[in-house]
Amino acid sequence: xxxxxxxxxxxxxxVEFADPAAVGERLLTTATLSANALDRIDRLSMIRAxxxxxxxxxxxxxxxxxxxxxxxxRTEIESVTGFHPTRLDAVQxxxxxxxxxxxxxxxxxxxxxxxxxxxxxxxxxKAVSEVESVRRATRELFRSDGEVWDAAYPAVERVSxxxxxxxxxADIDLLHALLDSTSVPVDxxxxxxxxxxxxxxxxxxxxVAQPGSVVFES
Amino acid sequence: xxxxxxxxxxxPIEDADVPVAEMVTTTRRAEARxxxxxxxxxxxxxxxxxxxxxxxxxxDGYEAPLYRAAIQYGxxxxxxxxxxxxxxxxxxxVEAVCETLGGDELTAETLCRPxxxxxxxPSKTTKPWSLDPKEVGGVIEALPDGSRTLxxxxxxxxxxxxxxxxxxxxxxxxxxxxxxxxxxxxxVLDAVVDTYEQRGLPVTKANDSPALAETEQDARAVVRxxxxxxxxxHKYADRLEEGTIERSWSxxxxxxxxxxxQRPGRREHSNARAVDVLExxxxxxxxxxxxxxxxxxxxxxxxxxxxxxxxELQEAILRGEGQAGTLAPRxxxxxxxxxxxxxxxxxxxGAGLILTRHTETSAGEERRPSPLLDYLSPEVVSDDxxxxxxSDDPQLPTAVQAMYDTVEGRxxxxxxxSEEASR
Numbered sequence: 192x193x194x195x196x197x198x199x200x201x202x203x204x205x206v207e208f209a210d211p212a213a214v215g216e217r218l219l220t221t222a223t224l225s226a227n228a229l230d231r232i233d234r235l236s237m238i239r240a241x242x243x244x245x246x247x248x249x250x251x252x253x254x255x256x257x258x259x260x261x262x263x264x265r266t267e268i269e270s271v272t273g274f275h276p277t278r279l280d281a282v283q284x285x286x287x288x289x290x291x292x293x294x295x296x297x298x299x300x301x302x303x304x305x306x307x308x309x310x311x312x313x314x315x316x317k318a319v320s321e322v323e324s325v326r327r328a329t330r331e332l333f334r335s336d337g338e339v340w341d342a343a344y345p346a347v348e349r350v351s352x353x354x355x356x357x358x359x360x361a362d363i364d365l366l367h368a369l370l371d372s373t374s375v376p377v378d379x380x381x382x383x384x385x386x387x388x389x390x391x392x393x394x395x396x397x398x399v400a401q402p403g404s405v406v407f408e409s
Numbered sequence: 410x411x412x413x414x415x416x417x418x419x420x421p422i423e424d425a426d427v428p429v430a431e432m433v434t435t436t437r438r439a440e441a442r443x444x445x446x447x448x449x450x451x452x453x454x455x456x457x458x459x460x461x462x463x464x465x466x467x468x469d470g471y472e473a474p475l476y477r478a479a480i481q482y483g484x485x486x487x488x489x490x491x492x493x494x495x496x497x498x499x500x501x502x503v504e505a506v507c508e509t510l511g512g513d514e515l516t517a518e519t520l521c522r523p524x525x526x527x528x529x530x531p532s533k534t535t536k537p538w539s540l541d542p543k544e545v546g547g548v549i550e551a552l553p554d555g556s557r558t559l560x561x562x563x564x565x566x567x568x569x570x571x572x573x574x575x576x577x578x579x580x581x582x583x584x585x586x587x588x589x590x591x592x593x594x595x596x597v598l599d600a601v602v603d604t605y606e607q608r609g610l611p612v613t614k615a616n617d618s619p620a621l622a623e624t625e626q627d628a629r630a631v632v633r634x635x636x637x638x639x640x641x642x643h644k645y646a647d648r649l650e651e652g653t654i655e656r657s658w659s660x661x662x663x664x665x666x667x668x669x670x671q672r673p674g675r676r677e678h679s680n681a682r683a684v685d686v687l688e689x690x691x692x693x694x695x696x697x698x699x700x701x702x703x704x705x706x707x708x709x710x711x712x713x714x715x716x717x718x719x720x721e722l723q724e725a726i727l728r729g730e731g732q733a734g735t736l737a738p739r740x741x742x743x744x745x746x747x748x749x750x751x752x753x754x755x756x757x758x759g760a761g762l763i764l765t766r767h768t769e770t771s772a773g774e775e776r777r778p779s780p781l782l783d784y785l786s787p788e789v790v791s792d793d794x795x796x797x798x799x800s801d802d803p804q805l806p807t808a809v810q811a812m813y814d815t816v817e818g819r820x821x822x823x824x825x826x827s828e829e830a831s832r
Contacts, residue, residue, distance in 0.1 A: 225518070227518065230496065230498075230501070231496070232497075232498060232613075232623065232627075233542070235623065236616045239616065239618075257618065258618070260717060263716075263717050264717050264718075267716060267717060267718050267739065267741075268718075270737060270739050271726055271736045271737050271738075271739055272736060272737075273737075277735060278735050278736055280732075281732040281733060281735055281736055282722075282726070282733075282736055284732050285722065285725045285726065285732060285733050285736070286722055288725075289719070289721050289722060289725070290721070293719050293721050293722070296719060297718070297719050297721070297722045300717065300718060300719075300722075316546065354693060356740050356745050356746040356749045356750075357737075357738070357739060357740025357741070357745065357746070358737060358738075359737065360736075360737035363737065382693075382749040382752070382753075383422070383423075383749065383752045383756075384422060384745060384748030384749035384750075384751070384752045385740070385743075385745040385746070385748065385749055388738075388745070389738075392729055392734070392737075392738055395729065395734035395735060396734075396735060396737060398734070398735055399735050
């Protein structure tokens with residue numbers, strides 16, 4: 192986007208470019224919380240260890256047990272639910288409502304994702320992923336009633352999310368917390384191929400309490 | 410879920426505002442040759458190379474054939490492949506070392522970050538060093554809060570007799586690192602990457618699955634980062650000479666990040682002979698007169714991504730009825746991203762859009778046209794015309810020639826604009 196603006200000779204002054212992960216990092220740093228997150232390589236070796244220690248039980252063939260697949264299960268369920276209590280209940284209900292035997296497989300898949308995330312959280316003081324960092328920032332934003340935002344971005348008048356073909360739930364929750372706890376207006380710019388579908392869904396995605404919260408205790 | 414369901418999730422794509430031609434070949438290699446023949450013929454008509462771009466959904470399958478075909482036609486392709494090197498451990502190590510050396514005051518966490526990325530002392534011995542993340546984490550927790558200078562940390566470590574001597578050795582190494590002259594930057598970082606190759610890479614291998622996929626990735630990253638370090642030294646020296654950078658390790662870290670994330674841009678290449686080959690992901694908002702979209706083959710563009718989630722559950726979440734309404738629809742379960750990128754490609758073309766596809770795999774299996782083509786009404790290039798394009802006396806297919814002639818008709822304003830843009 193920066194390049195396009197430069198080519199169009201549109202001034203970039205007054206515009207700061209950042210992805211949600213960078214925003215989360217700035218918020219956490221401002222709140223003097225750790226913004227450290229595991230990267231994928233670390234996560235894969237940790238998942239391998241979790242599986243080797245049988246911290247999480249997996250029953251093939253419903254759920255394959257190689258670390259990459261397990262990581263993919265974790266990522267997919269995370270992108271849909273953000274491990275938010277209300278959304279996990281919803282996905283479990285939806286899974287249970289499917290025809291047998293798919294209902295059992297789907298339910299187990301969700302359980303494995305939650306168990307793996309929990310096991311990873313217990314093994315590291317860092318955030319399990321960049322996505323979890325964004326959630327930490329979201330919780331902090333909500334908890335501080337916007338104070339951390341004002342400290343991190345005192346001069347920001349407007350937030351725009353642009354260039355998206357999908358809306359990861361962690362990003363939606365971050366925007367949700369921002370809308371609830373500050374007076375900063377938020378715009379979402381969709382694209383032509385997917386825009387009408389996504390824009391129909393956004394309102395309901397904002398319809399959960401405590402954005403960024405997770406089912407895990409700590 | 411059927412394709413129709415996927416497609417129903419989004420509106421139809423609007424037809425292009427410019428003329429569209431479709432060129433069909435049997436194999437991917439023949440497709441690549443036809444593409445480069447078109448580029449060469451457009452060049453022959455006087456179209457500047459920067460006014461042409463080739464777009465693929467995924468460069469993996471097209472980079473090699475396009476490269477070979479380009480060479481045949483005396484063209485230099487520039488592939489805008491995504492650089493993922495920033496996500497690799499050797500890169501993270503180099504960045505962490507620069508940031509640690511560049512910080513005036515360091516927290517225990519920042520101080521130890523290079524250790525987490527498997528820093529080990531550069532030396533001739535291959536004696537095992539292996540500090541695992543747990544040990545590093547333990548020491549970070551034992552260290553006092555707050556920020557200190559390197560020298561203060563060195564004193565701190567010296568005052569604690571129980572501290573692992575490897576940590577002492579590490580802080581000594583940091584504290585003894587020279588001032589960041591270009592030569593010193595290259596030497597220090599070179600040594601850091603070399604020792605990573607000797608001691609860090611084997612750790613990845615030991616933890617890897619039998620297929621050694623991570624080891625291969627890590628080894629490739631080592632090679633990339635070595636090259637980066639070499640270029641970094643030169644660029645840093647240039648910038649110092651120009652007076653556009655300060656002499657500090659932090660500035661080196663910033664420059665390194667800039668170098669690995671910056672891809673060759675049209676402006677940087679506006680006088681070069683290179684033809685841009687982009688992934689559709691990079692086309693958003695671009696404006697290029699002639700766009701050649703390759704690989705409009707079902708399964709190639711759009712491409713089905715593998716998922717571990719049963720299709721029935723995907724469908725329920727995508728539909729979002731009832732409780733599922735609070736669940737985020739995952740783009741990778743649909744062809745939404747591919748549609749967006751196809752639309753970007755269509756909109757990027759300012760004078761004409763040429764779409765190509767092949768009909769057979771190298772094993773002779775049939776490859777069907779992409780359903781995305783149904784949204785447009787291209788003029789199909791005949792076999793005769795394609796043969797003439799590839800002959801010793803190449804001629805542009807009439808559909809493509811017409812694009813050129815139309816633009817020539819509007820030459821005055823058109824050329825003015827493109828000169829403005831290239832400045």
